[in-house]
Amino acid sequence: MRALSLVRWVRAGRGPPRGPGSRYTGNGGHRGYTGHSENRHSEHRPQDPPQKVSVEVLQHLEQLALVDFRDREGVERLQKAIQFADQLQEVNTEGVEPMDSVLEDRCLYLREDDVTEGNCTKELLENAREKLEEYFVAPPGNIPLPKLEERETFLQGS
């Protein structure tokens, strides 16, 4: 699930589809593996060389997910992950409603409004690295990642 939303998201950051010089025909094409013409799926096909993920996109991803693409290997791994997820595009999903969960036909169980849990402060705090009088201790607010120039990440080189 996360891979797919990541792919969709990264694709959204790539900009407009390729121009008239593209092999892709304007009327939705007859290339079986992308049988539908929605823009977001039509930009890229698995057999094309993988587009590089731009520095801006990487930076934004880093801030959102609080990961650090520290070196070329990290960025390459990301690109390989996107490529892997792109295989999903081979399936023709035209006219098919997206499925959120394999549980969609199940009944959502409704619980009675009774108090059945809680009162386990000690247990919960056992795993906390830092605590203060039954409070969890956290850093003050969100600490933003240092700016691009101040960091030692591979992104600087790209």
Next chain:
Amino acid sequence: MAAVVARGCGGVWRRARQCGAGRPGPGPGPSPPGQRAVACNKRGGAVPAGKSGLAPWIPVVGLEIHAQISSNSKLFSGSQVQFAAPPNSLVSFFDASLPGTLPVLNRRCVEAAVMTGLALNCSINKKSLFDRKHYFYADLPAGYQITQQRVPIAVNGSLSYSLCIDNKMSQMVTKTVRIKQIQLEQDSGKSLHDDTGCQTLVDLNRAGVGLMEVVMEPDMCCGEEAAAAVRELQLILQTLGSSQAVMAEGQLRVDANVSVHHPGEPYGVRTEVKNINSIRFLAKAVDYEIQRQIEELENGGTILNETRAFDSKLGCTVPMRDKEGKQDYRFMPEPNLPPLILYDTKSLPANMNHQQVINIDWIHERLPDLPSVKREKLVEQYGILPEHSFTLLNEDGLAEFFESVVKQTQMKPKKVIGWILNDLLSYLKQHSLTVKESPVSSFLLADLLNLLEKKEISSTAAKQVMAIKAGNRKVLNKLIGLVQRKTQGRSNPALVKQLLEKKLSE
């Protein structure tokens, strides 16, 4: 306690130029209220260009209101919902987001949301979905909040509220605000910021408590309208029992979205104002922000699409740390929860465990009288004025007190209402007492009014008795003085006081 009825505004504002003196440049903040020309047409129409010659501004105010659901346990777990408990004592493994835990939906929370949706004239979605909204914060242990972003439980409703046209409360106008949607979502924990220690203390007692987010469309135009709308919503929620909606305890939280534009032009950039802790502050915050935006734009500046916090001490809004830049919440469907299906009498499944079924029609039939209906009934039944009915409902327990007195006295309701609103209520206010804490019981007041009706006592005397009973110590001392005179100084003042106080407490 906020005034339920506020002056209406016509929706068009204009900033005043100081007469005579040159206008100072962009100052530290908006001019004090006295200099602001609120050129509002009280009937709600547009105001033609006035003496200042400036193009008028139309403020646009929308609200996002989070109401804590009144339930025993949380939205997706069985830990208790309670205000002020020892830190992290009302937290289950799920609330702490420990691995291996799953959300289980609380039936009562769904019923509360359906009741609220019906009371606000919404369409209830028979199928609604849950989603994850991702962001990082210490009081959100999972890193996401479960909410209903795609298909919420209720949509397209409306809320009617009333405002006074003038200060005398003799003319009221009814306005409507559209309700975009109501969605179920989780509350986050509480962060206590410790500036000296450079750390944040996190208490997860509140994490996972059920919330109803009520989104009001930007149909309001000033602080007073926003305050009146929220006050009416608060009364509705309290009547339904779906939320106790006490702002001071964080059970009702309001964020305001504010923008200004010239008539005929597209809407301006909006800012979000948070950290509003009372209905009075809501009106102040909205009005300040409108004024700030008008001044900024008239001085050639621009409005940033940002989140601002209301500082109640300074009475102004300031940009909020940690909220700079647009947030990308990466919404995704909550994979652990199938769709929420609700039924009505027609679609009720035959062979399902009825504990697992929520019937919208069943809930609709059992809705109590909403405040607007109660007011109408009071006016019709007792012949009091609409404004009176507003005041009666605005004070917790006052309407019941009034009806109780009416039952026990021969005095006509139209006269009784004067005693309730002018005498009793003002005494209670003076001594900061609620109706329930009133030293004057309905029985006592009825008794007093009966004496008055039978002309056995005078109106002045009745007022004095009420004053004493309501705790006016000065009048008590006066009585002691009278007794002293009558007994020609032969009585023991302390004993007299004791005896009188004993009599009064009966």
